[in-house]
Amino acid sequence: MRLLIMGPPGAGKGTQAIRIAEHYGIPAISTGDIFRAMKTSETDLARQVRAIMQSGGYVSDEITNQIVADRISEPDTTAGFLLDGYPRTVAQVATLDESLSVTGQALDGVVSLVANESEVVARLLRRAETQGRADDTEDTIRVRLKMYNEQTAPLIDIYRERGILIEVDGLGPVDEVTERLLAALDSRPA
Numbered sequence: 165m166r167l168l169i170m171g172p173p174g175a176g177k178g179t180q181a182i183r184i185a186e187h188y189g190i191p192a193i194s195t196g197d198i199f200r201a202m203k204t205s206e207t208d209l210a211r212q213v214r215a216i217m218q219s220g221g222y223v224s225d226e227i228t229n230q231i232v233a234d235r236i237s238e239p240d241t242t243a244g245f246l247l248d249g250y251p252r253t254v255a256q257v258a259t260l261d262e263s264l265s266v267t268g269q270a271l272d273g274v275v276s277l278v279a280n281e282s283e284v285v286a287r288l289l290r291r292a293e294t295q296g297r298a299d300d301t302e303d304t305i306r307v308r309l310k311m312y313n314e315q316t317a318p319l320i321d322i323y324r325e326r327g328i329l330i331e332v333d334g335l336g337p338v339d340e341v342t343e344r345l346l347a348a349l350d351s352r353p354a
């Protein structure tokens with residue numbers, strides 16, 4: 165099963181991705197986590213990625229595409245995977261399509277977590293207090309939301325037109341959102 169979870173920053177992608185992946189026994193692959201794991205590395209690439217993330221911008225398609233292409237060719241993805249936060253741009257959609265088509269694969273479903281702006285900003289500011297993530301400041305959150313609306317929201321229509329979009333309400337307690345998500349995924353036509 166090859167899935168993708170998308171939504172604005174703070175919609176609960178990372179939170180829910182771990183649960184969905186565990187349910188289906190597939191790895192959750194988060195580009196945000198991969199980039200954050202570079203935080204202690206002192207290479208030019210890691211320094212570049214850190215600066216971009218702190219500004220709220222997107223890491224370049226070139227870097228992101230290469231990292232994901234390498235990751236989804238690892239042996240633990242044979243039975244499928246759940247991509248969290250990738251693709252985020254129209255160019256990343258095209259690259260993912262190409263990578264999958266080489267082995268005759270395609271995405272089975274795309275979950276779009278829906279949450280309004282005031283709720284996601286409140287969540288990210290709460291996370292700033294508890295986890296101190298460098299990209300959860302008010303200014304950065306504003307940039308991240310702008311990037312999402314301009315570059316990532318258009319992907320929803322692309323996947324809707326392909327008939328694989330599953331929209332799920334991301335508001336409410338985490339467990340309830342998980343139940344909604346799994347119910348929506350399990351009721352997809354085979």
Ligand code: B4P
Binds near residue numbers: 179249
């Ligand atoms: P991400 O790591 O994807 O960051 P995010 O959008 O904030 O999502 P995250 O998964 O962390 O938050 P979640 O909604 O689960 O990306 C970070 C940065 O990496 C990007 O800004 C960009 O620079 C770069 N990047 C990543 N992928 C890229 C790509 N493909 N191309 C280019 N650049 C890329 O949770 C948010 C908070 O809400 C948490 O504190 C959580 O506990 C809370 N929460 C979740 N569900 C909740 C609920 N139901 N109720 C209340 N709180 C909830």
